[in-house]
Amino acid sequence: MTTPGAVTASEAGEPLECWCCAGTYQEPDLVRLGRHPEVGVCLACAHFLHQQARGREDRRHPSPASRLRDGLRGGRRLVIQRHWHQNRVIGRPLRWLGRRLP
Template sequence: MTAAAAVEREPSERPVCWCCGNTFDEADLSRLGSHPEVGVCAGCAQWLHRRARSSADTGRRTPVAVARGAVATLRGRVMRAGAQDWPLIGPVLRRLDRHLP
């Protein structure tokens, strides 16, 4: 085992989100049931939830599914424009996004 590999396995090292790669406190990660070695942060868990719900909504024509699809489409347009990083409106959009489906 190399010194670098030993350092990577230090128990005191902060855990890393398996999705975005950022470091977090252990309490801020959600672990998978059958694979507890895999942890994701709250932001990535929300992203995964939205992806799973979007996949489940595919083909559904219920009002809720249509509304969620419209929000997802609008979210994609805002992100492609980079509006989430604009001064003034960016923080408002990011805060709003926390409350949208």
């Protein structure tokens, strides 16, 4: 419980820590959990968590669309394993495509 007039870390402008990657971020760069506002996750980790949740939903409810998304996730894993996304020639288009696919 806070006392009236107390200044929290976010109000003071101090960087806060992501609960997932332990990086330091300012308050606008964190996503808070509804029932647990003490938990802050950075935007990159929030996107990663969303992708993981989507994959689990697809495994629980198979459909043609979920199979297509599984194929895309498999392709993304292959690109990252082989470091093709860092290639000077094809890396930039692959990163562009990766941001736009589910």
